[in-house]
Amino acid sequence: MSLLVVGSVAFDSVKTPFGEVDEVLGGSATYFSTAASYFTKVSLVAVVGEDFPEEHLNFLVGRGINIDGIERSAGRTFRWKGEYSYQLNEAKTLDTQLNVFESFHPNLPESYRKVPVVFLANIDPNLQLEVLKQVEKPKLVACDTMNFWIEGKLDALIQTLASVDILIINDGEARELAQEVNLVKAAKKIMAYGPGVLVVKQGEYGALMFNGETIFSAPAFPLEQVFDPTGAGDSFAGGFMGYLATCNEIDDVAIRQAVVYGSTMASFNVEAFSLDRMRALKQEEIKSRFQAFKALTAFENI
């Protein structure tokens, strides 16, 4: 099945203990669609400014991504600037410039409206709802969100949650959304809002997936070189949703494997700045790391 994503396409400036980059290609929808493009056909909805270079659009097209839904508006592209300490687990945001994103209202091209799998990346839940109104009976809808919307747009977010099958957020966000420290309890509260499946990303510790009463735990891949965690969560979601879009039946095993494919894509992404690792990534490497996750977690019949 093909996959629709709405989110940000942006310029990131990032500093980690291992280096620094200035105004490189970034944004949630960019990371998501690049990771997902290894699995299925992706249609991207976003807005960029007049300053956004053809080169970056060509990269996306080169990955087979449909960019008909990228609107070019008067003004500057969304910019984010952040810094990581040696712990690498959380970015300190130094600057956010919404620019063209400030007045963005997604308007889906006709060809996008029947896409069966939809991912609403981390944007204003009101925009997420606008997208949902424009798609025709999708088979599977998932979304992301962040503390900013939990704190500022809770009502709209709860409306979005009522319409999605899967929510993918990090552990801090899950705790804040549920107002509950214990993750198992928090998951139950969040799933009561709508999503039957909740994926809780835990950064370097991996991810927990709640599916009704069952829980699946996947580690992050232990890496000797982590260069830049920017985009790890979006790459995770891209691998996760990209794999699910290839499944005939979206049952518990499929969702578990999707979590591992998500972790696989995230693990590659953090090996370099921006999308640089993805530029060189091969299908065989993805297969091989998925196998490595088995070796990492098996404790019988190895």
Add this chain to the structure above:
Amino acid sequence: MSLLVVGSVAFDSVKTPFGEVDEVLGGSATYFSTAASYFTKVSLVAVVGEDFPEEHLNFLVGRGINIDGIERSAGRTFRWKGEYSYQLNEAKTLDTQLNVFESFHPNLPESYRKVPVVFLANIDPNLQLEVLKQVEKPKLVACDTMNFWIEGKLDALIQTLASVDILIINDGEARELAQEVNLVKAAKKIMAYGPGVLVVKQGEYGALMFNGETIFSAPAFPLEQVFDPTGAGDSFAGGFMGYLATCNEIDDVAIRQAVVYGSTMASFNVEAFSLDRMRALKQEEIKSRFQAFKALTAFENI
């Protein structure tokens, strides 16, 4: 094989968001030997004061633990007082009274000296070395340590590490011991000191086990009720070493399963204050939770 442990037997006073207990049974060797007693015969080496009640000794004997190596000294028993916030991931130590532990020098009963599996719980590395001098060619030696000894007794600790097969510590300690933030790099540095196997406990996130070039990752069991994390690490070590002591061959699969048995015992321990959950724990519950770990981590052939 039977198992020898040296460590503390103590009184703990603990406050968590869910309650408070005063001068209850605690100590690294207590948690360790109780958890290990579900797997094998345990011989305990420790010191208690004149104030230590028969009732606690009877509990240990009731678990089949050999307490011939518990010395009763003039003075008061070791006491620890700590508090946990809602996060429950790290105790804030409010008070430590070494008491009889201050002048303790382990003196192994004759019957202990040929025990084939040895665990040196978290005590002064000089005492760990004293114990190693008194045992005759053990087949397997493991140890624990903590920041206090890494900072204050590094030379003795490095001597201990040169004599052990397995080191079991938490992630913060691993990073401090190796002076390296990246855990994969830290593991390599630490294993160069001696231990062929390193188990890194990550609290609520589980554990990583490094065995030469291979890595195994096990989650912590997701619990809806965590009452008191005190003793989780020692219960982990007890389940881990207890299971290994039952294995004819200590190969990679055995060590992986031992990690899961360790996580199993830790997951029970945190369900109540002190050793209260262990007092009621049944073999069938251990088996059943070990199986639950498979369901938690499997992503094919479920």
